[in-house]
Amino acid sequence: xADNLFCQKLPVLIKYSDLEExxxxxxxxxxxxxxxxxxxxxxxxxxxxxxxxLFFLYTLKLNEEDFQSLKSQQxxxxxxxxxxxxxxxLLELCLKEEANTVPKxxxxxxxxxxxxxNSGPSHLNVVETNPFKHLTHLSLKLLPGSDTDIKKYLxxxxxxxxxxxxxxxxxxxxxxxDLTQRLAQTQQ
Amino acid sequence: xADNLFCQKLPVLIKYSDLEExxxxxxxxxxxxxxxxxxxxxxxxxxxxxxxxLFFLYTLKLNEEDFQSLKSQQxxxxxxxxxxxxxxxLLELCLKEEANTVPKxxxxxxxxxxxxxNSGPSHLNVVETNPFKHLTHLSLKLLPGSDTDIKKYLxxxxxxxxxxxxxxxxxxxxxxxDLTQRLAQTQQ
Numbered sequence: 001x002a003d004n005l006f007c008q009k010l011p012v013l014i015k016y017s018d019l020e021e022x023x024x025x026x027x028x029x030x031x032x033x034x035x036x037x038x039x040x041x042x043x044x045x046x047x048x049x050x051x052x053x054l055f056f057l058y059t060l061k062l063n064e065e066d067f068q069s070l071k072s073q074q075x076x077x078x079x080x081x082x083x084x085x086x087x088x089x090l091l092e093l094c095l096k097e098e099a100n101t102v103p104k105x106x107x108x109x110x111x112x113x114x115x116x117x118n119s120g121p122s123h124l125n126v127v128e129t130n131p132f133k134h135l136t137h138l139s140l141k142l143l144p145g146s147d148t149d150i151k152k153y154l155x156x157x158x159x160x161x162x163x164x165x166x167x168x169x170x171x172x173x174x175x176x177x178d179l180t181q182r183l184a185q186t187q188q
Numbered sequence: 189x190a191d192n193l194f195c196q197k198l199p200v201l202i203k204y205s206d207l208e209e210x211x212x213x214x215x216x217x218x219x220x221x222x223x224x225x226x227x228x229x230x231x232x233x234x235x236x237x238x239x240x241x242l243f244f245l246y247t248l249k250l251n252e253e254d255f256q257s258l259k260s261q262q263x264x265x266x267x268x269x270x271x272x273x274x275x276x277x278l279l280e281l282c283l284k285e286e287a288n289t290v291p292k293x294x295x296x297x298x299x300x301x302x303x304x305x306n307s308g309p310s311h312l313n314v315v316e317t318n319p320f321k322h323l324t325h326l327s328l329k330l331l332p333g334s335d336t337d338i339k340k341y342l343x344x345x346x347x348x349x350x351x352x353x354x355x356x357x358x359x360x361x362x363x364x365x366d367l368t369q370r371l372a373q374t375q376q
Contacts, residue, residue: 054343147335154342155242161346165353172360179367186374 002033002045006088011098012048012107012124026050026109028091032084035063044084046140048109048124049153057145057153058109058122074139090126090137104128109142120144190221190233194276199286200236200295200312214238214297216279220272223251232272234328236297236312237341245333245341246297246310262327278314278325292317297330308332 012026031045043063050056062070067080078086090105097103106129111122121141128135145153200214219233231251238244250258255268266274278293285291294317299310309329316323333341 054346055339147339151243151335151339151342154339154346158242158342158346158349161349161353165349165356168353168356168360172356172363175360175364176367179364179371183367183371183374186371 002031004029004031005084006030006091008091008095010091010094010107011103012109014109014111016111024050026056026107028107030084030088030091035061042080044080044087046087046124046142048142054154055145055150057150058124058142059145059149060124060140060142062140070140076138087138087140094126102129104130105137111144190219192217192219193272194218194279196279196283198279198282198295199291200297202297202299204299212238214244214295216295218272218276218279223249230268232268232275234275234312234330236330242342243333243338245338246312246330247333247337248312248328248330250328258328264326275326275328282314290317293325299332 007027007029009025010028012024012028013021014024014026015021027049029045029047029049031047033043033045035041035043041063043061044067046060046062048056048058064080067083070076071078076083076086091107093105094103094107097105106127108125108127109122110125112120121143124140124142126137126139128137195215195217197213198216200212200216201209202212202214203209215237217233217235217237219235221231221233223229223231229251231249232255234248234250236244236246252268255271258264259266264271264274279295281293282291282295285293294315296313296315297310298313300308309331312328312330314325314327316325
């Protein structure tokens, strides 16, 4: 039971180390779901994927308890129920700034090692650049997907794409036969 | 560099234990590929997948050395270069017998444990049933895919399906605009 609140491709500056970085277009999704184990509770799920690298998967799962510690660490002023929208507002700021040559708000993904190679936790930072300094509005710790996670994620993508393709095949056939029929009738 | 020689859905009787079995339609592919590590050599790759269970993946990779031991164990009379075709001939026998109420040739997948749950090696057997006994023509040891194997396999499927879907979208659009145009011209 997941409720998707946001799903967009966003420019992300991936920083592997102090020396190496590259700009990527990364799919960022924000979901609220009800975790069933150990007991029912709301969870915010933020997921980063890259359609050009199917093994790229970073996830944050945050329940109310985790949020309280994040809130005190980063001095947040919102509560758990409004936090998803606050995150989305920040992401939309970054999206809006995308076209600017010097965007004011940018997303950084700071990771300790190259993707897939024993990568540890990484941080997705929403950074505002003002003339004085880089200001981190929010820093979220994301975990790289394990093989099991990636396997499950790809299976879901594949099922969804299969469903879409089947519908597309059917609708294309219907449209074609409909138009061919109308064409034949008109030509008579 | 893989050369696909055979790819068909075949009826397979999956036997989890002496007590439990179920009949499935399993995709069986036979490929010959050049393995690059540790050095270049030909490899026969047989893969079992199930489109209704995306995590179902069993693989056999057999090089010439493995084949020699299989040949002596099972008293085979063919050599490595003609073995792929012999396997395909047996699979086609099973396919031909599919429609019969009492098929003479059947495929059994004998596995020690339920799929995905710490499953060890399994055996794909080509079994002939004559009035006297079950005669195993060939028994191939297949390994269940690890999470990494399944992840890679699903990524390949997803890429191929994406490519197909993109082509389909384009061709459907072209056909529709072509027919719509012809319809408009005819109606004028």
